[in-house]
Amino acid sequence: MIxxxxxxxxxxxLVAVNDVTVDIPAGGVTSIIGPNGSGKTTLLSLxxxxxxxxxxxxxxxxxxxxxxxxxxxxxxxxxxxxENHLTMRLSVRDLVGFGRFPxxxxxxxxxxxxxxxxxxxxxxxxxxxxxxxxxxxxGQRQRAFIAMVLAQDTDxxxxxxxxxxxxxxxxxxxxxxxxxxxxxxxxxxxxxxHDINFASxxxxxxxxxxxxxxxxxxxxxxxxxxxxxxxIYDIDIRIETIGDQRIxxxxx
Amino acid sequence: xxxxxxxxTATAVPGTPVPSTAAGRSRTAxxxxxxxxxxxxxxxxxxxxxxxxxxxxxxxxxxxxAWDILLISRVPRTIAVILAGMALAVAGLIMQQMARNRFxxxxxxxxxxxxxxxxxxxxxxxxxxxxxxxxxxAAVAALVGTWIFLTIISRLPTRNTLLVPLVGIMxxxxxxxxxxFFAYRYDLLxxxxxxxxxxxxxxxxxxxELLWIVAAxxxxxxxxxxxxxxxxxxxxxxxxxxxxxxxxxxxxxxIVALITAVVVVTVGAIPFLGLVxxxxxxxxFGDNLRKAVPWTAVFGAGxxxxxxxxxxxxxxxxxxxxxxxxxxxxxxxxLVMLIxxxxxxxx
Amino acid sequence: xxxxxxxxxxxxxxxxxxxxSPVAVTAILGVLAVTAVTVFLTLGLEGNISYxxxxxxxxxxxxxxxxxxxxxxxxxxxTVTANRILTPSIMGFDALYILLQTVVVFLFGASTxxxxxxxxxxxxxxxxxxxxxxxxxxxxxxxxxxxxxxxxLVGIVLGTLFRGFASLLQRLMDPSEYIVLQDLxxxxxxxxxxxxxxxxxxxxxxxxxxxxxxxxxLDVMALGRSHAINLGINHHRVVMGVLVLCSLLVSVxxxxxxxxxxxxxxxxxxxxxxxxxxxHTWLLIITSLLGVIxxxxxxxxxxxxxxxxxxxxxxxxxxGGILFxxxxxxxxxx
Numbered sequence: 004m005i006x007x008x009x010x011x012x013x014x015x016x017l018v019a020v021n022d023v024t025v026d027i028p029a030g031g032v033t034s035i036i037g038p039n040g041s042g043k044t045t046l047l048s049l050x051x052x053x054x055x056x057x058x059x060x061x062x063x064x065x066x067x068x069x070x071x072x073x074x075x076x077x078x079x080x081x082x083x084x085x086e087n088h089l090t091m092r093l094s095v096r097d098l099v100g101f102g103r104f105p106x107x108x109x110x111x112x113x114x115x116x117x118x119x120x121x122x123x124x125x126x127x128x129x130x131x132x133x134x135x136x137x138x139x140x141x142g143q144r145q146r147a148f149i150a151m152v153l154a155q156d157t158d159x160x161x162x163x164x165x166x167x168x169x170x171x172x173x174x175x176x177x178x179x180x181x182x183x184x185x186x187x188x189x190x191x192x193x194x195x196x197h198d199i200n201f202a203s204x205x206x207x208x209x210x211x212x213x214x215x216x217x218x219x220x221x222x223x224x225x226x227x228x229x230x231x232x233x234x235i236y237d238i239d240i241r242i243e244t245i246g247d248q249r250i251x252x253x254x255x
Numbered sequence: 256x257x258x259x260x261x262x263x264t265a266t267a268v269p270g271t272p273v274p275s276t277a278a279g280r281s282r283t284a285x286x287x288x289x290x291x292x293x294x295x296x297x298x299x300x301x302x303x304x305x306x307x308x309x310x311x312x313x314x315x316x317x318x319x320x321a322w323d324i325l326l327i328s329r330v331p332r333t334i335a336v337i338l339a340g341m342a343l344a345v346a347g348l349i350m351q352q353m354a355r356n357r358f359x360x361x362x363x364x365x366x367x368x369x370x371x372x373x374x375x376x377x378x379x380x381x382x383x384x385x386x387x388x389x390x391x392x393a394a395v396a397a398l399v400g401t402w403i404f405l406t407i408i409s410r411l412p413t414r415n416t417l418l419v420p421l422v423g424i425m426x427x428x429x430x431x432x433x434x435x436f437f438a439y440r441y442d443l444l445x446x447x448x449x450x451x452x453x454x455x456x457x458x459x460x461x462x463x464e465l466l467w468i469v470a471a472x473x474x475x476x477x478x479x480x481x482x483x484x485x486x487x488x489x490x491x492x493x494x495x496x497x498x499x500x501x502x503x504x505x506x507x508x509x510i511v512a513l514i515t516a517v518v519v520v521t522v523g524a525i526p527f528l529g530l531v532x533x534x535x536x537x538x539x540f541g542d543n544l545r546k547a548v549p550w551t552a553v554f555g556a557g558x559x560x561x562x563x564x565x566x567x568x569x570x571x572x573x574x575x576x577x578x579x580x581x582x583x584x585x586x587x588x589x590l591v592m593l594i595x596x597x598x599x600x601x602x
Numbered sequence: 603x604x605x606x607x608x609x610x611x612x613x614x615x616x617x618x619x620x621x622x623s624p625v626a627v628t629a630i631l632g633v634l635a636v637t638a639v640t641v642f643l644t645l646g647l648e649g650n651i652s653y654x655x656x657x658x659x660x661x662x663x664x665x666x667x668x669x670x671x672x673x674x675x676x677x678x679x680x681t682v683t684a685n686r687i688l689t690p691s692i693m694g695f696d697a698l699y700i701l702l703q704t705v706v707v708f709l710f711g712a713s714t715x716x717x718x719x720x721x722x723x724x725x726x727x728x729x730x731x732x733x734x735x736x737x738x739x740x741x742x743x744x745x746x747x748x749x750x751x752x753x754x755l756v757g758i759v760l761g762t763l764f765r766g767f768a769s770l771l772q773r774l775m776d777p778s779e780y781i782v783l784q785d786l787x788x789x790x791x792x793x794x795x796x797x798x799x800x801x802x803x804x805x806x807x808x809x810x811x812x813x814x815x816x817x818x819x820l821d822v823m824a825l826g827r828s829h830a831i832n833l834g835i836n837h838h839r840v841v842m843g844v845l846v847l848c849s850l851l852v853s854v855x856x857x858x859x860x861x862x863x864x865x866x867x868x869x870x871x872x873x874x875x876x877x878x879x880x881x882h883t884w885l886l887i888i889t890s891l892l893g894v895i896x897x898x899x900x901x902x903x904x905x906x907x908x909x910x911x912x913x914x915x916x917x918x919x920x921x922g923g924i925l926f927x928x929x930x931x932x933x934x935x936x
Contacts (some may be wrong), residue, residue: 053827072836073831073835074836075832082831088826089826090826092878092880093880103833108819109817109819109821110818111823277759411931415751417752417754418751418930421758421930425923427840428863432916432919432920437921509928512633569774575770579766579770583766586762589759593759594756597752
């Protein structure tokens, strides 16, 4: 379980995360949605210790993220940010291999190699494992990075807008993969998504943020209503039920 | 906005209202007069600073020795300081308008370095050339250097504010390395230093008069100031307003190159002045170019006067080159500018 | 099944799709470096050998030390800042060293300062340098990521400021003290104190040993801050450690030869081109070897082919400056 208690973070006068308290239970996929600048990414950064908190406490699976050794946390949770710019030329396999660093500190064992191969396999990267990351297309590169955090083999997986730069096919594949992570491997996945419909179709829980505060949380059925969405986005969104999925129509 | 540019011909940045009424003029005229008085006071102070004893009572008493020193050394020196200060500051302003970047000035884009390379070449190959000839070659070299810089930055896909000065500084560094190499090869490093390190201690009657050239150039710069702003907006923008882009850029580059060459040959390079003054002026008065040019000249003269007085007193009775004082002040100012930029980008 | 022998840093074949393997590159560069040093020691060796040879050995040792110090500090610095254009010298580290030395002489007077034991003096200078550089530069690398161009510009201007301030202070000194100080700075390779070489060798060896132990961590650091933290690295601590190492190494190289701004950039860029691996195991070795070849070989060529003796630094500034411009422009095209 991820426990966030009164977490607060400000940049100058801007309060990005304003005393947020939330429990994210273990297992399943939890999506964080909200307009630009609502604090989604910052909250994820606080949980993943990438940014220091101003006040409050956060624990992941009982480990206080500010007090626990970074190396121990790295075996518990993995975070993938949106911008992944590399200065060096790495092959896909090498990149995925870095995911094993918390376990092997750079000296790969046969167990590590199995993890690497499995991660490559799961993301259909085996054919291009020896290619350099900078030779890949945007979608392939994104998958390579996801494979890296997968190889890290953690119970918790935090993804910050993994659908950025992905076309529809790869977006759907990535979300399906995220679903599989939770269902087949029992991981707890927290994902920041922009598109409410992806959140609606693929998550078990949705956290909705606005202006640094947690507006509401619940199942997709709870959140995907015109009233709730209006308080979050300030626009009228019609909800259509297609099959058993709720789809927000906000184009017109 | 475009039309207002043409009709008023006096604006630096679109969106800035232009005070073209009589009331607006008088409001700016009073502080400017005060500024000029300030410069004159500093100039007067500059007359009485130095190793030899020149005091008011002595002058009134008709001490010929004091009068000689005043007329042969102090007055020429003060005039040289004022001329160089005004001209370099205005050259910096023109440079910033042409490159559309607040972070550049002739000593940061290869202009000064190219001028030095030019003088060095003349000194090596035609050592007998008179000063005016050296100045001409320096000006042509400076022109080429400035042109190279402007060409490089016009090719940059994005006008990254900070990339422009970086490219300029490096270009200057590369040109400077060539100069140093040949100076080293021909044993002229000492000579090179006299151009590299700006210093007014050698200014005497009969050895600075060429600097009056820059007064004329500064005036031309003033009259054409708003055109440089328009040109800075780009070739298409300029043509759209019915102005000839190439002509304006050539004029601007020529003014900057000539001012640089004249100052480098007569007193040596003074770094950062062209950067500090226009930014200071825009900080205080905003971005109105017509208003900015006179203020830039006033501040340029004032700051170099202050630095020159410091350089004469800080290690009395010895003198420190004015460029070193300016270098420390200018670099500190630049750092503050950059850190402010960082703070701005954070949010 | 992919080849399981392909570990992170043990390429198996000599020539792969990536060009020459790191092992082969290292071997070739190693031979070249040894050749350069040998030729330097023996070329035209005649007359009073027992007098000339020790002097040459001191000289070449100083050059090798400088080469390694600059190479290792540059790679470390570029790795923790996750870019390939910043180097300690470009950021003004060596200018800071010169400024500190000037300030010390200014405050205590050249006579007092120079009568203290040279080893003690050097150690004190290094302590000062580490303290100040960490205090000055930590904000750049540990906090929120500032833009690369801003960091570069701030570094260059800081360097200019330090140099300007140092030369101003030098002018404010007693002219006799100024001359003493000038001798201190322009101790070229020709007149290196053997004692200084020994102390420097110790410091360089220590720093290299620490860097070597950190090599796997460094691989991860090069991925950038958030990846490094995600993979369990105490990013802040590693950055501070590298900052300390860099200031030690810069102190050594600046004390031995004075500042050479673009040398590090030059050899590191060459190394990235030649060594088609991210692994610091190889990067550190290959860059150091390239440094030795460039410095010793370059000096040899300039001395014996062109007949100059101390112009190498000018040539490096020229080539390095052009390289820097190219990198800058290329980077902006991306």
